[in-house]
Amino acid sequence: MANATNEDIFKQFKEHSVAEFFKKNRQMLGFSGKVRSMTIIIHEFVTNSLDAAEEAGILPEIFVQIEVLDKEGDHYRITVKDNGPGIPKTHLGKALGQMLAGTKFHRYVQQRGQQGIGAAACTMFSYLTTGQKTRAVSCHKGKKLTADISLDFKTNRPIVEEVSEEDTTESGLMVVAEYKDVRYERSDYGVYEYLRRTALANPHTSITLVEPNTEKSVFPRSVEMNPKRPTEIKPHPLGISTHDLLEFAKHNSEYKKLSLFLINTFSRFSSGKVDELRAILPGFNFDKNPSDLEWHEAEQLVKAFAGVKWIAPATDSLVPIGKDQVELSFKNIFNPELVIITERPPKVYRGGIPFMVEAGIAYGGGLINAQKKGDVMRFANRVPLLFDSSGCAITNMIKSIDWKRYDVRAFEEEPIAVLVNVVSVHVPYTSAGKQAISSEEDLEIEIKNAVMEAARSIQRYLSGKRKASDLANKKKLVSRYVSQLSGDLSSLSGEKREKIEKTLRYIIETKYSSEMGVDDEEAKDIKAAEKAKKEEAESEGDSDE
Amino acid sequence: MSSADASKKLEEIGKGMVQQINKGDGPTFETTLRTKSNTIFDESAGCLTTGSKKETRKFLSMAQARTFMQTVAIASKCKQFLKENLHTSIRGLFYQLKFTLGEDVDEDLFTEQSESNGLIEDIEVGLRIKREDLNLTTDRKGFVAGEMTILDKFGGDETIIDLAKQGRSGWSIPSDVDNGMEIKTIKAKYVLVVEKDALWQRLNEDKFWKKENCLLITPKGQSTRGTRRLLRKLADRGLPIYCLMDCDAWGWYIYWTIKTGSMNLAYLGHDFAVPEAKFLGVTMSDIKEFSFLDKLTIKAKDVDVKRAEEMLGYPWINRYPDWVRELKEVLKSRKKIEQDALQGQRLTFVGEYINQKIKNKEWLS
Structure with a gap:
C-alpha cells in the first residue's frame, strides 16, 4: 500500500447506515462529558490528519485552534488544519458526513483509527449541539474546495453544499466547526495533554495549538523522517470474530464462492484448509455466495477455525515508534535524568493477531518538577489514550508490578513516567470510544514483561546511585561531629585536639567506606534493642530517681 | 569511689579512644546491654543485675555517630565537674551541654534532656561508675x-x-x-x-x-x-x-x-x-x-x-x-x-x- 495513490484509498469507501443509531448513543463514541467530548473531537481530526499525511509521504504539520464563543464557556469553534493530501471533491462528503465510510474499516493494517466513525461523528456532534454545518476546506491536486457539510441521519447520506472552488498550490485539509456541550481545560484529560502525548509518540510531527486564551504552544518535530509505512496484511482466521467475517463477506464482490472468498481474504488459508473445515463441518455449503452468509453460519465457521492448526500470522507488518525516536521524544518533552526504552519482537494474541509492545521509562531530571508523579502514558498505535485508564490493561499491568523491587519506592510519588505503546493491526479496545485496551491475556503478559524489562535497567541505575549518595551522606553526617568529639576527647585524655581531629578526618575519608556495610547491620540491631528497652521502661513505669 | 578515681576512669576511656584513632580505627565504647533480655537475677547476691551481653558503640556509624559524640561530651563535662568539685543535677548537666555545635554545623549537641539521661546510664554501665561519683546529683525525697x-x-x-x-x-x-x-x-x-x-x-x-x-x-x-x-x-x-x-x-x-x-x-x-x-x-x-x-x-x-x-x-x-x-x-x-x-x-x-x-x-x- 505504500505506493498507493489517493484515489486508490478513496475507492475503498463503503457505505453504512448507522448515523441514526449513533445519534442516540453518542457516548459509545466517547462523547460523554464536556472535556472528554472536546478531546475526542481533536483526536478524530488529528489521527485522520496524521494517517493521511503519512500515507501520502508528507511530514505532518498540524495546527489546532480552539476559540470560545460565549461567556459561559460552553460554545466553541474548533479548527484543525493539516498539510496532508487533502480530500478529492467526490469523497469529501463521505469522509466528513457519513458514518463508517472511512478508508480504514476494511483494511487490515496498523492504523491509528480502526473504524471510520471519527470525522463524521464530529460533524454529527456539531450539528446536534449547534445546528451548524461543518466547514471543510480541502486543497487537493491544485484545487481548493470550500464546502459546508452536514448529514442526513435517516439515510446516513452526507449533505454537501459547495461554497467555492479555486486554484491553489497548497495541499491539506482544514475543518472548522462549532460545538456546544464541550469544555476546554488544561487537565490530564484535556486537548493540551492529548497533543503533548501525540507529539511524544509521533516525533516526526509538528503540532501547534492555540488555546482559547490565545496562548500558542508548539510541539516541534524532532525526527525529519516519516516512520516506515506499515504493510497491509490479510487477516488471520484466528483473529476474526463472527461479525468481522460477515462484514468481510458483505464487502466482497470479487468471489462468488465462499471457499474462494475465504482463501483469498484471509492469510494462511489454502484449499487444504477448506478441506479440513469441510471435515469439521460436514454438510456445510462452501460453494454458496459469500454475500448470502447468515450469522449462524458465520458463527459455525469461526468456531471451526479454532479447531484447525494454522501457521501463525506474519508479524513484519508492525511498525513501532522506535527506540531512538521514543528516547528523543522523552528527552525533548521531559528532559529526564534517565530514559530506558525496551525493544521487543512482535507477538501474536488470540493465535491470529500480531501485536507488539513498546515500553519506555523516564526518570528524574525534569520530571522532579513535573506536576504529575508516577505518570502512566498509554498509547495504541501511537494514539494517546487519556480516558478510562482504570479499565485499561496497560494501567492494570503497570499497577500490578511490585515497583519496590525495582527501587521505585512509591510509584505514584516518584519522578517517573512510564510509556506503553501497543502496536497492532487490531488493537482490542474495550469500547468504540477507543480509550482503553481490554484484558487479552497474551497482551497483558507482554505489556508487563516489557515494562519490567525497562524497570530492571532503572533499578540498576537507581541502586547504584543510591549507594553512592548513601555513602556520601554517611561521611557527611559523621563528619559533622568530628570537631566536637575531638575537643571532648582532648579534654578527657589530655592529648592535642588538632592531632585527634586531623587523624579522625583522615580515617573517615579513607577507611570509612569499607567499614560501613557491616556497621549498618549492627546499627539496626542496636536500634531495635534501644527501642525494646524504651518500651520496657515505659511499661514498667519506673521512678527510681 | 573518690573523685580522683572517677577522674582517672574518665581519662582512661578518653585515652583508649585516642589510641584507637592513632591506630587508624574509629573510636568505640563498650557497654553492657541494658535490655530486659539481658537482665538476670543473681541468686547468690539476691538481686537483679545485668547479664553478659555487651554492645559496642561506634563513632563511625550513621546510627550512632551523634550519640557517641554526646556520650563523650557528657564524660568530658563530668570530668570538669570533678576537677572543679562542683555538683549539678542531670538537668543542670543537660543545660551545660545544650549548645549548638557551631562552625558550619547547624545542630545542637543536645536538644532534649531525654537524650542525655540515657547516655548518663551508658556511662555508668560502661565505666562501672555511679553518677553520684561523677558529681551528678539526684532529687531527694526520703x-x-x-x-x-x-x-x-x-x-x-x-x-x-x-x-x-x-x-x-x-x-x-x-x-x-x-x-x-x-x-x-x-x-x-x-x-x-x-x-x-x-x-x-x-x-x-x-x-x-x-x-x-x-x-x-x-x-x-x-x-x-x-x-x-x-x-x-x-x-x-x-x-x-x-x-x-x-x-x-x-x-x-x-x-x-x-x-x-x-x-x-x-x-x-x-x-x-x-x-x-x-x-x-x-x-x-x-x-x-x-x-x-x-x-x-x-x-x-x-x-x-x-x-x-x-x-x-x-x-x-x-x-x-x-x-x-x-x-x-x-x-x-x-x-x-x-x-x-x-x-x-x-x-x-x-x-x-x-x-x-x-x-x-x-x-x-
Missing part, C-alpha cells in the same frame, strides 16, 4: 529519724548531724550518701521503712524510734538512689531492715525495688539492692489476724491484680513460698489494704502492730 550521727563534709565545713535531734521533720536523705558523708555512730538496733510520710509523722510523734531504738525511714513512695544506698549501708552494718508498705501493687513494687533492685537500674543492682529487707506488712493474713482490718479493705484494682500475677512469674519472687501464698490470696480475695488502715481502731495501734510482728517474726522474707 527522711530519717533515730539514734544515729553523721559526719557531713560539705562546702568546706564539717558538721556532725544527730538524727535523733531533727524534731518533727527528720533528716532529709541527700542524693549522695557515699561521697563526703560518713556514719559516725549508730545506737539503733533495726531499721523501719514505712512507705508513706503520713505514717512516718504519726510514728515520729509517738517517738516510736526512741522507744523501740530503731531508725525510722520513709522513702515517700518509690525510693531514691540516695535512700537505697543508705539502706544498703545500714544493712552492711548488720541492721535488720523491716518494711511496712501498703498491701497493693505499688507497695509491693516499692518493697521489691529496695530488696532486689529494679530492672532499670539492674546494672547497679549490687550497689543498690538490699536483699535482707523483710516485708513486715500489711499482709493478707493481717486481715484475718486483726479482725477490725477486715472492714477496712478496698477492692483490688486491675493494676493490683495484674501486678500480682506478674510477680508470681518472676523467679526472684516465686522462690519465696510465703510470697506465693500471699499473692495467691490477693488474686483469690481481690482485696487490698493500705497501711493507714492500721490507725483505724486507735492511732497508736501501729506501734503495737509493728512490735508484735517483729517479735513474732511475722513477715514475708
Whole structure:
C-alpha cells in the first residue's frame, strides 16, 4: 500500500447506515462529558490528519485552534488544519458526513483509527449541539474546495453544499466547526495533554495549538523522517470474530464462492484448509455466495477455525515508534535524568493477531518538577489514550508490578513516567470510544514483561546511585561531629585536639567506606534493642530517681 | 569511689579512644546491654543485675555517630565537674551541654534532656561508675529519724548531724550518701521503712524510734538512689531492715525495688539492692489476724491484680513460698489494704502492730 495513490484509498469507501443509531448513543463514541467530548473531537481530526499525511509521504504539520464563543464557556469553534493530501471533491462528503465510510474499516493494517466513525461523528456532534454545518476546506491536486457539510441521519447520506472552488498550490485539509456541550481545560484529560502525548509518540510531527486564551504552544518535530509505512496484511482466521467475517463477506464482490472468498481474504488459508473445515463441518455449503452468509453460519465457521492448526500470522507488518525516536521524544518533552526504552519482537494474541509492545521509562531530571508523579502514558498505535485508564490493561499491568523491587519506592510519588505503546493491526479496545485496551491475556503478559524489562535497567541505575549518595551522606553526617568529639576527647585524655581531629578526618575519608556495610547491620540491631528497652521502661513505669 | 578515681576512669576511656584513632580505627565504647533480655537475677547476691551481653558503640556509624559524640561530651563535662568539685543535677548537666555545635554545623549537641539521661546510664554501665561519683546529683525525697550521727563534709565545713535531734521533720536523705558523708555512730538496733510520710509523722510523734531504738525511714513512695544506698549501708552494718508498705501493687513494687533492685537500674543492682529487707506488712493474713482490718479493705484494682500475677512469674519472687501464698490470696480475695488502715481502731495501734510482728517474726522474707 505504500505506493498507493489517493484515489486508490478513496475507492475503498463503503457505505453504512448507522448515523441514526449513533445519534442516540453518542457516548459509545466517547462523547460523554464536556472535556472528554472536546478531546475526542481533536483526536478524530488529528489521527485522520496524521494517517493521511503519512500515507501520502508528507511530514505532518498540524495546527489546532480552539476559540470560545460565549461567556459561559460552553460554545466553541474548533479548527484543525493539516498539510496532508487533502480530500478529492467526490469523497469529501463521505469522509466528513457519513458514518463508517472511512478508508480504514476494511483494511487490515496498523492504523491509528480502526473504524471510520471519527470525522463524521464530529460533524454529527456539531450539528446536534449547534445546528451548524461543518466547514471543510480541502486543497487537493491544485484545487481548493470550500464546502459546508452536514448529514442526513435517516439515510446516513452526507449533505454537501459547495461554497467555492479555486486554484491553489497548497495541499491539506482544514475543518472548522462549532460545538456546544464541550469544555476546554488544561487537565490530564484535556486537548493540551492529548497533543503533548501525540507529539511524544509521533516525533516526526509538528503540532501547534492555540488555546482559547490565545496562548500558542508548539510541539516541534524532532525526527525529519516519516516512520516506515506499515504493510497491509490479510487477516488471520484466528483473529476474526463472527461479525468481522460477515462484514468481510458483505464487502466482497470479487468471489462468488465462499471457499474462494475465504482463501483469498484471509492469510494462511489454502484449499487444504477448506478441506479440513469441510471435515469439521460436514454438510456445510462452501460453494454458496459469500454475500448470502447468515450469522449462524458465520458463527459455525469461526468456531471451526479454532479447531484447525494454522501457521501463525506474519508479524513484519508492525511498525513501532522506535527506540531512538521514543528516547528523543522523552528527552525533548521531559528532559529526564534517565530514559530506558525496551525493544521487543512482535507477538501474536488470540493465535491470529500480531501485536507488539513498546515500553519506555523516564526518570528524574525534569520530571522532579513535573506536576504529575508516577505518570502512566498509554498509547495504541501511537494514539494517546487519556480516558478510562482504570479499565485499561496497560494501567492494570503497570499497577500490578511490585515497583519496590525495582527501587521505585512509591510509584505514584516518584519522578517517573512510564510509556506503553501497543502496536497492532487490531488493537482490542474495550469500547468504540477507543480509550482503553481490554484484558487479552497474551497482551497483558507482554505489556508487563516489557515494562519490567525497562524497570530492571532503572533499578540498576537507581541502586547504584543510591549507594553512592548513601555513602556520601554517611561521611557527611559523621563528619559533622568530628570537631566536637575531638575537643571532648582532648579534654578527657589530655592529648592535642588538632592531632585527634586531623587523624579522625583522615580515617573517615579513607577507611570509612569499607567499614560501613557491616556497621549498618549492627546499627539496626542496636536500634531495635534501644527501642525494646524504651518500651520496657515505659511499661514498667519506673521512678527510681 | 573518690573523685580522683572517677577522674582517672574518665581519662582512661578518653585515652583508649585516642589510641584507637592513632591506630587508624574509629573510636568505640563498650557497654553492657541494658535490655530486659539481658537482665538476670543473681541468686547468690539476691538481686537483679545485668547479664553478659555487651554492645559496642561506634563513632563511625550513621546510627550512632551523634550519640557517641554526646556520650563523650557528657564524660568530658563530668570530668570538669570533678576537677572543679562542683555538683549539678542531670538537668543542670543537660543545660551545660545544650549548645549548638557551631562552625558550619547547624545542630545542637543536645536538644532534649531525654537524650542525655540515657547516655548518663551508658556511662555508668560502661565505666562501672555511679553518677553520684561523677558529681551528678539526684532529687531527694526520703527522711530519717533515730539514734544515729553523721559526719557531713560539705562546702568546706564539717558538721556532725544527730538524727535523733531533727524534731518533727527528720533528716532529709541527700542524693549522695557515699561521697563526703560518713556514719559516725549508730545506737539503733533495726531499721523501719514505712512507705508513706503520713505514717512516718504519726510514728515520729509517738517517738516510736526512741522507744523501740530503731531508725525510722520513709522513702515517700518509690525510693531514691540516695535512700537505697543508705539502706544498703545500714544493712552492711548488720541492721535488720523491716518494711511496712501498703498491701497493693505499688507497695509491693516499692518493697521489691529496695530488696532486689529494679530492672532499670539492674546494672547497679549490687550497689543498690538490699536483699535482707523483710516485708513486715500489711499482709493478707493481717486481715484475718486483726479482725477490725477486715472492714477496712478496698477492692483490688486491675493494676493490683495484674501486678500480682506478674510477680508470681518472676523467679526472684516465686522462690519465696510465703510470697506465693500471699499473692495467691490477693488474686483469690481481690482485696487490698493500705497501711493507714492500721490507725483505724486507735492511732497508736501501729506501734503495737509493728512490735508484735517483729517479735513474732511475722513477715514475708
